[in-house]
Amino acid sequence: MFLTAVAVCPLAGLNPWPFSNWELFSRPRSDRQATWTAAAVDHAGRERGYRFNSFPRGHRGFEVTMTHFSEHSATERDAICAAWLRNASEQLGPSTQLLRIYHLTWLLSDRRGDRAAPPDRAPAWICSAKGARAAR
Amino acid sequence: MQRAETLLRRADGWVFAAEDARRLAALRIGLCLLLALRFAITDYGTVAREPGLFQPHTYMHLFERMPSPEVATTLQVCGIVAALAAAAGLAFRVSLPLAVGCSLVLNGMLNGAGRVIVGDAVLTLCLLVLLAGGSAAREAWTLRDPVRRALGASGSPAVSPTLEGVRFGWPVRTAMVVIALAYFFAGFQKWRYSGLPWVTSDNMRWILYASSDSHSHPNGLALFVADRPVLAHLFAAGSLLLETLFPLVLFVPRLRWLFVPGAVSMHLGIRLAMGLDYSALAATVVIVFVDWQVVVAWVRRSVATAPAPRAAPR
Secondary structure: OHHHHHHHHHHHOOOOOOOOOOOOOOOOOOOEEEEEEEEEEEOOOOEEEEOHHHOOOOOOHHHHHHHOHHHOOHHHHHHHHHHHHHHHHHHHOOOEEEEEEEEEEEEOOOEEOOEEOOOEEEEEEEEEOOEEEEOO | OHHHHHHHHHHHHHHOOOEEHHHHHHHHHHHHHHHHHHHHHOOOHHHHOOHHHOOOOHHHHHOOOOOOHHHHHHHHHHHHHHHHHHHHOOOHHHHHHHHHHHHHHHHHHHHHOOOOOOOOHHHHHHHHHHHHOHHHHHOOOOOHHHHHHHOOOOOOOOOOOOOEEHHHHHHHHHHHHHHHHHHHHHHHHHHHHOOOHHHHOOHHHHHHHHHHHOOOOOOHHHHHHHOOHHHHHHHHHHHHHHHHHOOHHHHOHHHHHHHHHHHHHHHHHHHHHHOOOOHHHHHHHHHHHOOHHHHHHHHHHHHHHOOOOOOOOO
16 A cells, blocks of 8 residues: 555645655746746835745745636635735834745846846735735 | 466565564664654644644544643653553553554644655655554564563563574565555656656656745756756656666675665755654654664674774883
8 A cells, every 4th residue: 555655646736745756856947937026015115025935835836826826716815925025014114015936037048247137027916904916 | 367366376475574683673673763763853732723624534544633732742751651661662652653643643733734744654654654563673673682681570581592484474575565566656657647748848847946946045046957957857757767766686685785875865866955853753764774683683694794893002
């Protein structure tokens, strides 16, 4: 039974930890990259970069969550946004009013020294005390 | 059909072959010490403070919300004590289930924060095998007798007889199969979703560039490989071969000399080039595949035959 579960999970694409589907870097990567980023906005409308991955482990779920964010119900989106905004306020201070979430795209082959060229940034979502709304 | 039956019977015979009790005891000591170390160096408090991000996975549905930081700390301390006791073979029927239980909750919390903790998965699966083996793992290399004697209890033999049996063999071999399957399926999924282009395309270069760019400081090793397509193809081919062919170590034990250091080197390379920590997986591979009773015997022989230290010249 146990060994069957170890073998079936990868075949069925299931990930019930500690069993795993072992899809480690298995999908082909391409030159074109896309990700999400967030910026905190204060009372005066000033924007400040908010790096979810600057905190150990806790916010690693940001990009995973954003990939399917639009598929969530409005209530779920509001709840996720409220949690993120609360954390941003705790980290950056109570003047934090909202979080702007951007979709970034860039080419890995377009290098500027040791780094890729700056990405194209498109506003996607706004997290405020009222909940989540699409930026466009 | 008959061939399949014969194969199954041979596999069954291999898994349920007799083994020395010390081989299983080495697994107990190694895996439990590794678990204690993981408890000690992992920060579970950060995820415990984020109830809003809790997305339960499998058994974590049992909890209504993310356990609090206080609960996480209590489980961490309990886990360390229980894992150390289990490594020593003390109160084994209680200590090992307690250590594994703490691990399942704490790692479940980390998974609940949105990231699958693959590195610790194999360690946990091997610990579950050890747990299923019952009390067999505490029959050798245990501190039970010295502790009993120190506590004034009598009747314990001074030297345990050498034990051998099926109940000491199947947990060791099942743990080996779990690890072999983990590596095999990591390779299988690459064939399944990418095929040969996983090696022949620029896939590895993009992985390394993306990883380096995601850190605050560029990674020199990642960029060195990514800037050299031939080197990137070689590393990709090596990784894919190692993962896909890893199960061969079950049938040809001599290949362990190649595949075990290969797997450890691969994880070390990933750590240096990408900053991803698979140390728990690498350590589990070493613990399970190294024949520790041979190592212990070799160390004892070396110590016994070493020349006595001479007095320092005045």
